[in-house]
Amino acid sequence: MGGTRSEEEERAEVLATARDVAVMARQVDLVISEDCLPGVIFNTELLRGYVGLVDGLVLPDDCEPAFGYVP
Amino acid sequence: MTLRAATLANNIRFGLRKARDVIETTLHTLETHDPAYGCVTRLLSERALRAADTIDARIADGEPVGPLAGVPFGVKDLFDVEGIVTTAGSTVLRENAPAVQDAAVVRRLVAAGAIPVATLNMDEFAYGFATENAHYGTTRNPRDPERLAGGSSGGSAAAVAAGMLPLTLGSDTNGSIRVPASLCGVWGLRPTQGRLPLQGVYPFAASFDTIGPFAGTVGDLKLGFEAMDGKAGGEAPDVGALRVARLDGWFGRDLAPGLVDGLDRIMAFFSSTKTVELPEVARARAAAFIITASEGGNLHLPRLRHRAMEYDPATRDRLMAGALLPASPIIQAHRLRNWFRTHMHEAFRDNDILIAPSTVGPAPRIDQPMITVGGKSVSARANLGLFTQPLTLAGFPILAAPLAPDASGAGGAEAGLPLGVQIIAAPGQEQALFAVGAALERAGVLGYPVRGATEG
Numbered sequence: 001m002g003g004t005r006s007e008e009e010e011r012a013e014v015l016a017t018a019r020d021v022a023v024m025a026r027q028v029d030l031v032i033s034e035d036c037l038p039g040v041i042f043n044t045e046l047l048r049g050y051v052g053l054v055d056g057l058v059l060p061d062d063c064e065p066a067f068g069y070v071p
Numbered sequence: 072m073t074l075r076a077a078t079l080a081n082n083i084r085f086g087l088r089k090a091r092d093v094i095e096t097t098l099h100t101l102e103t104h105d106p107a108y109g110c111v112t113r114l115l116s117e118r119a120l121r122a123a124d125t126i127d128a129r130i131a132d133g134e135p136v137g138p139l140a141g142v143p144f145g146v147k148d149l150f151d152v153e154g155i156v157t158t159a160g161s162t163v164l165r166e167n168a169p170a171v172q173d174a175a176v177v178r179r180l181v182a183a184g185a186i187p188v189a190t191l192n193m194d195e196f197a198y199g200f201a202t203e204n205a206h207y208g209t210t211r212n213p214r215d216p217e218r219l220a221g222g223s224s225g226g227s228a229a230a231v232a233a234g235m236l237p238l239t240l241g242s243d244t245n246g247s248i249r250v251p252a253s254l255c256g257v258w259g260l261r262p263t264q265g266r267l268p269l270q271g272v273y274p275f276a277a278s279f280d281t282i283g284p285f286a287g288t289v290g291d292l293k294l295g296f297e298a299m300d301g302k303a304g305g306e307a308p309d310v311g312a313l314r315v316a317r318l319d320g321w322f323g324r325d326l327a328p329g330l331v332d333g334l335d336r337i338m339a340f341f342s343s344t345k346t347v348e349l350p351e352v353a354r355a356r357a358a359a360f361i362i363t364a365s366e367g368g369n370l371h372l373p374r375l376r377h378r379a380m381e382y383d384p385a386t387r388d389r390l391m392a393g394a395l396l397p398a399s400p401i402i403q404a405h406r407l408r409n410w411f412r413t414h415m416h417e418a419f420r421d422n423d424i425l426i427a428p429s430t431v432g433p434a435p436r437i438d439q440p441m442i443t444v445g446g447k448s449v450s451a452r453a454n455l456g457l458f459t460q461p462l463t464l465a466g467f468p469i470l471a472a473p474l475a476p477d478a479s480g481a482g483g484a485e486a487g488l489p490l491g492v493q494i495i496a497a498p499g500q501e502q503a504l505f506a507v508g509a510a511l512e513r514a515g516v517l518g519y520p521v522r523g524a525t526e527g
Contacts, residue, residue, distance in 0.1 A: 024395040030376055032391060039388025040395075046453075047364055047392055050357035051400040054407055057354050065405030066412060068265070068278055 017041050076142045076237040076291040080184065083141035086130065090123035090141030090186070097143040097188055100235050107216060108233055109208045110226040111189045112148050113155065119143065119188045126184060137184030139298055144238040145189040147224050148207075149197060150174040150282075151271035152187060159273040160193040160223075162206045163374060163381050174271025176240065176282060176299040183298035185238065191226030195383040197242055197275040198367060198390065199223050200250050200455035201440060205383035209437060212255055214489055218434035221251030221455060224285070228255040231285045232489075234522025238286050238295045242272060244279045245359055246429075246459025252285060252471035253429035253491025254455075256519030258292045258508070259285045263498045264466030267299055276366040278405075279359065279463050287521030289472070289508035296501065307506040308423075315507075316345040316418075318427040318495075321352035322458055325444055327432035330490050333474035336516050337426055337492065347418050347425060355411045355461040358404035365401045368393025385452070408464050415465040416497075424507055425495040428458050429471055433488035462495065470494040470504040472511070473519035489519050 005013075018037065021044055025032050032040055074082075082088040098116050105111045126141045146152065149159040151170035158164055172178070177187060192210045194202055202210040202225025210225040212218040213233035220229040224241025228251035231239055241248045243261040252259030260283040267282050274280055284295035297303050317338055326334075338344065349355075368375075371382075372394045379387055418425065435442055440451040462469060474490045496503045511517040 021395065024397075025391075028372060028394055030372065030391065030394060033379065036379060036384075036388055036391060039384060040391045043364075043389050043392030044395060047361065047396060050360045051396075053354045053357035054361060054400055054403050057351060057407060057410075059403075059406050059410055063406045063410050065402050066409035067405055 014041060017045055020044070074237065075288055076139060076286065076294055079237060080138060080140050080142050083126065084130065084136060090126040091120065093141050094119050094123040094143055094186060094188065097236070101189055104233060104235055105230075107211065108213055108220075108229050109210045110191050110230040110233070110235065111145070112158070112192050112207050112226070113190045115152065115188055115190070118154070119186050122181070122186045126186070137182060137298070138294060139180065139238075140184035142185045142238060143188040143236060144180060144185050144240065144295070145191045145227060145230050145236045146177060146187060146240045147193050147227050147242055148190040149193065149242060149273035150177055150240055152177065152190060155190070157273050159197065160195045160204055160207065161382065163378060170271065172271070175268040177271070179301050180295070180298050185298065188236070189230070191224075191230055191239060193226060194223035195386040196367070196371070196390075197223040197244060197247055198386045199452050200246065201452040202226060202251065203440070203452065205385075211437070212434045214256055215434065217438070218436050218488070219254065219440060219451065221254035221434060223247040225251045227285050228252050228257055228259065231255070231257045231287050232521060234287075237291055238284060240282065240299075241285055242275070242280060242282045244275045244281070245363055245463050246456040248283050248285065249429050249459045249469060249471040249491070249493060250455045253473070254434035254489065256473040256489025256491070257285050257287055257521060258289050258473065259283060259471035260292055260296055260501070260504070261469045261471070262296065262501055263468040266468075266499070266501075274370060276363040278362050278366060279466075288518070289505060289512050292508075293505045304502045304505065307502050310506050310510040313341070313423040313503065313507065314421065315341040315343045315424045315426065316347045316422045318349060318425050319346040320348040321461070322427040325431045326428055327490065329474070329477050330428050330432065330492075332477065333490060333492065333516075334426060334428065337511060340511060340514055340516055345422070347422065349418060349461070350414055351411070352461045354407060355464045356457070358407040358411070359460040359464045361396065361400055361404040362408070364389065364393030365396045368396065412465050415467060419497045423496065423503060427462070427493045427495065429491040429493050430455055431457060433490055458493065462493065467498055468496050468501050468504060470508050472508055472517045475515055475518055476520070
């Protein structure tokens with residue numbers, strides 16, 4: 001096996017992401033049609049990888065967000 | 072074909088050519104040559120000819136005209152141009168009212184005597200690195216029309232590379248000036264974040280959106296930037312005294328042999344072997360991805376709720392996924408941005424200029440839009456920004472510079488295609504970038520021939 005996912009595992013993961021996407025879409029009042037769903041799932045999984053990278057860096061508590069707004 | 076902007080302006084100012092003649096020739100060139108490349112989305116013929124007549128009349132009356140008198144330029148289709156709808160490369164906005172005035176930087180260029188002649192193709196809403204647009208077509212690379220021009224400001228880069236225009240405008244959120252400049256073999260500038268006004272520029276991801284010029288020579292690029300900036304640049308530094316280092320680590324992987332040679336030539340010019348390794352570059356790139364996706368997604372969410380099927384499918388699905396991102400990783404990405412900015416400033420404590428590649432190699436083929444990263448073949452559209460995105464996060468000014476062509480003939484099927492580098496300075500130090508670019512251009516290390524640009 002050695003890290004290789006079976007087709008069944010991959011399908012289960014996609015279905016899980018599809019369920020997550022449906023929940024997140026409801027939260028922002030967005031209806032994602034069947035035509036868009038595969039692409040949105042693909043991009044959501046891609047972004048999850050990036051979220052993992054960003055969350056993986058422990059930052060000091062006094063490191064503030066770099067929002068650009070200057071009053 | 073088009074001469075250098077500086078030469079054109081001088082010829083017109085000193086009465087050697089009429090602005091009208093220049094504009095008529097440029098419009099004819101765009102009409103006859105552009106179908107092979109797909110750079111132009113709209114010609115501004117009537118306005119351009121009217122402006123040319125005004126310039127000629129002012130010169131005849133002995134009135135002052137600007138440093139770019141009669142110089143034609145094109146704008147990426149997200150800059151407001153008075154009287155027409157700003158499409159941002161989409162059909163979704165076509166019912167919007169026409170712009171009531173030009174974008175601020177377009178007004179500044181016009182005040183300097185330049186004349187807008189065309190709007191130029193881009194990835195829809197600037198979300199991509201390919202300029203493959205479902206509505207307006209794919210922009211082809213003038214160096215090899217079977218290859219991508221890069222994006223999202225592909226029309227702007229390709230119009231200069233083809234010798235059709237001496238000066239164009241683009242926007243750079245994650246690399247949209249630097250990537251197409253590199254693939255097309257022209258000069259481009261991503262100025263310091265916030266230096267140029269974005270009034271009248273259709274947004275993408277406000278945290279990173281930046282605008283800048285493209286040109287065939289670094290001199291023309293400087294001329295265009297100073298007009299956009301509304302003032303002449305300050306004193307240029309002594310290039311020989313600058314401390315130059317090359318970015319290593321993330322920026323040294325997967326490079327085409329020609330790029331390695333080119334980077335070596337640049338470092339040899341400065342007699343420097345110094346390298347700098349920035350920390351956590353993969354996470355910096357991830358933060359740029361997250362901030363871009365979430366801000367782009369939020370911007371388009373109201374339209375995606377009702378008009379999703381009018382979008383380019385590739386853009387739409389990315390925007391939708393971005394709109395679904397929860398708050399926590401977005402805020403973490405902004406905190407990481409702050410952290411990374413501190414490390415970038417630390418890198419400039421001991422250095423004045425950093426050098427990095429712009430892309431891993433030359434333009435990918437349109438029918439095989441893939442690049443190799445870490446031994447894997449990945450989508451060019453999503454990954455051409457491998458080296459530009461992390462630097463986006465810091466917002467420092469970056470000159471996109473074409474390496475001089477490799478005369479050795481090495482490189483197999485991809486020999487002769489342009490390769491580009493990023494030259495990075497501390498915030499506000501654009502003059503240092505122009506000085507370095509000019510020195511390397513004079514030394515024959517940088518600069519890729521553009522039809523007409525080396526004349527005069």
